[in-house]
Amino acid sequence: MVLGAAESAVLAFDVGGTDLKAGLVDTAGNVLGLRRRATPHDPLRPGEAILDAVEALASEFAAEFPAHPAKAACIVVPGIVDSDTGVGIYSANLGWRNFPFGEKAAQRLGLPVSFGHDVSTAAEAEFRFGAARDFRNVVVMVVGTGIAAAVISDGYPVRAGGFAGELGHALVPDPDGPGHTILEAVGSAGAIARRYSDKAGTPRAGAREVLERATAGDALAARIWADAVDALAFSLSQCVSIIGTEAVVVGGGLAEAGEGLLQPLRSRLDELLDFQRRPIIMRAQLGQDAGLLGAAMRARALLPAAKAASGTGTGR
Amino acid sequence: MVLGAAESAVLAFDVGGTDLKAGLVDTAGNVLGLRRRATPHDPLRPGEAILDAVEALASEFAAEFPAHPAKAACIVVPGIVDSDTGVGIYSANLGWRNFPFGEKAAQRLGLPVSFGHDVSTAAEAEFRFGAARDFRNVVVMVVGTGIAAAVISDGYPVRAGGFAGELGHALVPDPDGPGHTILEAVGSAGAIARRYSDKAGTPRAGAREVLERATAGDALAARIWADAVDALAFSLSQCVSIIGTEAVVVGGGLAEAGEGLLQPLRSRLDELLDFQRRPIIMRAQLGQDAGLLGAAMRARALLPAAKAASGTGTGR
Numbered sequence: 001m002v003l004g005a006a007e008s009a010v011l012a013f014d015v016g017g018t019d020l021k022a023g024l025v026d027t028a029g030n031v032l033g034l035r036r037r038a039t040p041h042d043p044l045r046p047g048e049a050i051l052d053a054v055e056a057l058a059s060e061f062a063a064e065f066p067a068h069p070a071k072a073a074c075i076v077v078p079g080i081v082d083s084d085t086g087v088g089i090y091s092a093n094l095g096w097r098n099f100p101f102g103e104k105a106a107q108r109l110g111l112p113v114s115f116g117h118d119v120s121t122a123a124e125a126e127f128r129f130g131a132a133r134d135f136r137n138v139v140v141m142v143v144g145t146g147i148a149a150a151v152i153s154d155g156y157p158v159r160a161g162g163f164a165g166e167l168g169h170a171l172v173p174d175p176d177g178p179g180h181t182i183l184e185a186v187g188s189a190g191a192i193a194r195r196y197s198d199k200a201g202t203p204r205a206g207a208r209e210v211l212e213r214a215t216a217g218d219a220l221a222a223r224i225w226a227d228a229v230d231a232l233a234f235s236l237s238q239c240v241s242i243i244g245t246e247a248v249v250v251g252g253g254l255a256e257a258g259e260g261l262l263q264p265l266r267s268r269l270d271e272l273l274d275f276q277r278r279p280i281i282m283r284a285q286l287g288q289d290a291g292l293l294g295a296a297m298r299a300r301a302l303l304p305a306a307k308a309a310s311g312t313g314t315g316r
Numbered sequence: 317m318v319l320g321a322a323e324s325a326v327l328a329f330d331v332g333g334t335d336l337k338a339g340l341v342d343t344a345g346n347v348l349g350l351r352r353r354a355t356p357h358d359p360l361r362p363g364e365a366i367l368d369a370v371e372a373l374a375s376e377f378a379a380e381f382p383a384h385p386a387k388a389a390c391i392v393v394p395g396i397v398d399s400d401t402g403v404g405i406y407s408a409n410l411g412w413r414n415f416p417f418g419e420k421a422a423q424r425l426g427l428p429v430s431f432g433h434d435v436s437t438a439a440e441a442e443f444r445f446g447a448a449r450d451f452r453n454v455v456v457m458v459v460g461t462g463i464a465a466a467v468i469s470d471g472y473p474v475r476a477g478g479f480a481g482e483l484g485h486a487l488v489p490d491p492d493g494p495g496h497t498i499l500e501a502v503g504s505a506g507a508i509a510r511r512y513s514d515k516a517g518t519p520r521a522g523a524r525e526v527l528e529r530a531t532a533g534d535a536l537a538a539r540i541w542a543d544a545v546d547a548l549a550f551s552l553s554q555c556v557s558i559i560g561t562e563a564v565v566v567g568g569g570l571a572e573a574g575e576g577l578l579q580p581l582r583s584r585l586d587e588l589l590d591f592q593r594r595p596i597i598m599r600a601q602l603g604q605d606a607g608l609l610g611a612a613m614r615a616r617a618l619l620p621a622a623k624a625a626s627g628t629g630t631g632r
């Protein structure tokens with residue numbers, strides 16, 4: 001039983017707003033097969049359309065790798081997710097509300113299926129295998145078009161029924177006036193691009209271009225970039241004060257700026273904090289595959305051998 | 317063994333900035349003896365002075381209740397606390413730094429000793445027995461002269477080595493100008509009294525008096541009260557976005573305003589949140605004894621029968 005489980009392959013599906021990635025992953029973590037498809041968007045049956053693609057991909061893997069039948073699967077999706085019940089509560093981009101992914105996928109695939117949030121699952125992979133593996137109180141922040149985050153406290157992922165980690169919608173001071181706005185509207189790569197283009201009256205530049213212009217002496221670009229850093233640091237200061245965050249892992253497109261982002265972020269956060277300890281701020285290590293690796297980890301946790309082992313970290 | 321443990325009394329010590337409360341508590345939760353002393357302040361040996369008082373009180377209980385020998389003890393203190401190692405890391409009011417309370421108290425008392433944070437421990441009592449017992453994602457906020465908080469996520473207290481729950485030092489918009497200040501400087505009972513007196517040019521009024529004046533039509537008092545509510549709601553909105561808080565328990569002196577505080581706090585928080593779920597906001601139930609009850613709960617968790625039982629909730 002233990003050997004059988006140890007030799008089992010699992011199916012991992014990472015459903016993004018644009019791409020759907022799928023992998024058949026063996027016990028050693030080798031990805032035997034990797035597929036990337038455009039994520040199906042079907043306004044009438046948004047959840048079922050995803051499962052159609054999942055089922056087709058599972059059949060392809062079964063035909064291509066008959067010696068490695070999958071023993072479990074995991075699907076991770078964006079939006080608000082209840083991983084305990086397997087329900088996709090809400091996705092603004094993909095359109096479902098309260099769709100029972102876990103239950104329906106298990107019926108279609110005939111396998112035990114784990115279900116989770118894409119960023120939380122990628123963050124758990126960073127926590128187990130990547131940049132955050134030496135820490136117990138971690139915020140993993142994925143900064144791209146929007147901002148998503150996962151919170152790990154005292155070594156355990158905080159789920160709160162899918163409502164934890166909505167850092168993109170946390171309040172920050174509004175750099176364009178009195179009052180406040182949300183982090184995603186100032187600190188995301190999307191916001192940097194939009195705010196610069198709007199104020200400069202130029203066609204849309206990417207966040208990377210705004211940073212290049214700031215480095216080259218463009219005062220407006222420098223201000224937009226500083227606003228983003230201020231907002232990110234403000235939200236991280238809240239994490240430190242509320243949950244004692246000791247390590248921050250930054251992923252997503254904006255993290256490609258590397259120290260051009262992380263160094264000013266450290267300085268600004270240091271200014272905002274008082275007696276609190278300063279979290280270590282570092283870049284994500286696992287890159288674009290973190291979600292898929294995390295999904296494989298969650299699928300494997302469903303198998304008997306993994307269940308018997310302690311510290312899988314995908315649940316309590 | 318189980319019966320012996322079940323019949324055991326425990327010692328509970330709640331060390332506050334002003335008072336030190338001590339109780340001998342039997343298995344049924346009855347407080348056999350209750351003492352209240354002025355908290356000793358000794359700038360040269362601040363930690364040892366506390367333990368002198370603890371040891372003297374333990375001797376008094378032993379002499380008075382010879383049929384109920386204590387089998388374990390718990391000391392809870394303010395400041396930054398590492399409950400895992402039993403170290404009082406820092407107390408601004410009482411003066412210690414890195415004092416090993418747990419180890420030294422165990423030597424002096426000859427008993428197993430648990431050590432914890434006063435507000436966290438009171439919050440755990442509210443979570444186990446009081447207002448928050450039906451919820452798994454809770455913030456317990458004690459609003460008095462200052463503001464302290466405890467965080468419970470997915471049913472477990474978040475400790476982060478003593479650095480969680482520093483809500484009083486979380487950033488909030490500064491009502492007196494651009495930029496930001498900390499929650500404690502606007503939202504605490506102490507801040508309400510100080511800000512009103514400073515602006516009105518009157519002798520110091522208490523927070524209760526400021527609320528009375530606001531209710532009677534004093535515009536300045538109403539503004540100061542609204543500023544406090546705004547700041548508290550802002551910090552709670554951060555908790556909701558970061559850790560998906562579903563219930564907020566408000567204790568401390570300011571909670572005595574009851575619905576005069578809670579109703580505007582609910583309205584303001586509702587305005588600040590977007591798609592996030594609204595936490596239930598309620599008043600603490602256990603009152604001034606929550607810390608002592610929580611300490612007794614923690615002490616009892618050290619006993620063999622309690623250790624064998626699941627779900628004591630005082631550790632993982």
